Amino acid sequence: MSKKITNEVTHTIDTLESRVNELVKLTNTLKVENASLRQQNSNLLKERNVLMGQKASVKSSVENMITRLRAMESV
DSSP states (O other): OOHHHHHHHHHHHHHHHHHHHHHHHHHHHHHHHHHHHHHHHHHHHHHHHHHHHHHHHHHHHHHHHHHHHHHHHHO
């Protein structure tokens, strides 16, 4: 093989190695970000469940107040 071809092959291999290393870094970054987003999603779902429970409790209280007010009007 000529020196020129050897240099081209070496350059191509170096370029590919660099690109693979960039992909590995990106993959690791995305894994960390994905784990963070999954945790955030889990936390938001828990918060949503708490808020839905509070909403149901408040709705029940308001309905009870309305029922009592109507009963007082009838008297």
